[in-house]
Amino acid sequence: MIDLIARLPGLGPRSARRAALFLLKRPDALLQPLSDALGEAAAKIEACATCGNFDTLQPCAVCQASGRDESLLCVVEDVPDLWALERAGSFRGRYHVLGGVMSALDGVGPEDLNIGQLLQRVKTGRFGEVILALNATVDGQTTAHYVAEQLQGLDAKITRLAHGVPVGGELDHLDDGTLATALRARRAI
Amino acid sequence: MIDLIARLPGLGPRSARRAALFLLKRPDALLQPLSDALGEAAAKIEACATCGNFDTLQPCAVCQASGRDESLLCVVEDVPDLWALERAGSFRGRYHVLGGVMSALDGVGPEDLNIGQLLQRVKTGRFGEVILALNATVDGQTTAHYVAEQLQGLDAKITRLAHGVPVGGELDHLDDGTLATALRARRAI
Numbered sequence: 001m002i003d004l005i006a007r008l009p010g011l012g013p014r015s016a017r018r019a020a021l022f023l024l025k026r027p028d029a030l031l032q033p034l035s036d037a038l039g040e041a042a043a044k045i046e047a048c049a050t051c052g053n054f055d056t057l058q059p060c061a062v063c064q065a066s067g068r069d070e071s072l073l074c075v076v077e078d079v080p081d082l083w084a085l086e087r088a089g090s091f092r093g094r095y096h097v098l099g100g101v102m103s104a105l106d107g108v109g110p111e112d113l114n115i116g117q118l119l120q121r122v123k124t125g126r127f128g129e130v131i132l133a134l135n136a137t138v139d140g141q142t143t144a145h146y147v148a149e150q151l152q153g154l155d156a157k158i159t160r161l162a163h164g165v166p167v168g169g170e171l172d173h174l175d176d177g178t179l180a181t182a183l184r185a186r187r188a189i
Numbered sequence: 190m191i192d193l194i195a196r197l198p199g200l201g202p203r204s205a206r207r208a209a210l211f212l213l214k215r216p217d218a219l220l221q222p223l224s225d226a227l228g229e230a231a232a233k234i235e236a237c238a239t240c241g242n243f244d245t246l247q248p249c250a251v252c253q254a255s256g257r258d259e260s261l262l263c264v265v266e267d268v269p270d271l272w273a274l275e276r277a278g279s280f281r282g283r284y285h286v287l288g289g290v291m292s293a294l295d296g297v298g299p300e301d302l303n304i305g306q307l308l309q310r311v312k313t314g315r316f317g318e319v320i321l322a323l324n325a326t327v328d329g330q331t332t333a334h335y336v337a338e339q340l341q342g343l344d345a346k347i348t349r350l351a352h353g354v355p356v357g358g359e360l361d362h363l364d365d366g367t368l369a370t371a372l373r374a375r376r377a378i
Binding site: 090131133136137145148157160161164165166167170172174175181183184188189 | 265347370371
């Protein structure tokens with residue numbers, strides 16, 4: 001049990017031992033309920049065959065929801081990014097989860113991501129715009145360029161998130177790259 | 190001496206006492222050199238009459254520098270923002286320091302800022318573009334709107350920094366406002 005807990009992100013062998021002891025001291029309040037919850041998750045939650053989101057429904061609740069904009073497809077790296085956009089409540093279209101980003105260091109190539117499935121969706125769907133909402137990291141932007149190239153020639157317009165000063169950001173505390181990007185991409189008032 | 194040190198930003202009476210004692214124990218290595226440096230700064234450094242930057246030169250080194258783009262004027266809140274942009278090295282025009290932002294809470298109105306001087310510079314200068322590089326805070330944006338209104342009708346184009354995902358930013362760690370802004374201001378690839 002300790003070995004398995006230690007494999008969770010952010011936990012080492014020492015904190016795993018502490019967590020295990022904490023659980024063992026609370027068999028009814030925590031240990032058994034957590035065991036049940038994990039078992040239920042293993043049995044019921046799976047990746048949506050359409051977008052890649054995790055849900056108990058197949059297709060997932062976001063893919064099933066009516067009243068969303070069918071012409072907008074938002075491509076994200078992973079499920080937490082989809083959840084972040086849903087939390088922000090500012091996007092009302094459909095999603096596609098790539099399941100990661102291309103990374104030479106980690107040996108992740110385009111064939112390891114859900115890019116083929118994305119092309120298929122865009123080809124057969126009626127999306128007017130594909131938004132590449134990938135992280136503003138080197139790997140995220142490399143992947144965005146690759147995906148944009150693959151999507152070229154299809155009918156959908158390809159866009160990416162704006163880069164610049166974050167809300168509440170003070171110039172004095174920003175890194176040079178963000179300042180340069182924000183200056184380069186300045187907009188008329 | 191302790192009372193004066195305690196008035197510096199980030200220091201309270203307790204840390205001022207510690208700093209004073211630290212100085213008194215090092216009269217030749219720190220106390221006298223610091224006293225000399227402060228005296229020299231008081232005697233030689235002043236705000237540039239043109240842009241508001243601090244320098245020993247009048248006008249300041251940035252205003253005197255040749256080879257900078259005379260058609261670009263970058264308006265910043267305060268001197269640290271000017272320094273941040275110079276550190277980033279991505280802007281090669283002239284600057285104008287407002288000396289703060291409008292704030293109803295702090296009782297700072299437009300008449301407390303160098304806005305009249307800015308209008309005068311834009312009217313008499315040959316700036317093709319005025320970049321309002323104010324912080325992405327509520328007060329910063331209020332001030333930007335006010336300044337933009339005042340500049341309307343003059344020849345110069347008025348722009349602002351791009352807002353969105355900062356360089357290296359991961360969607361999962363961004364606030365809802367930045368995500369919404371980045372989505373709204375998305376760009377074609």
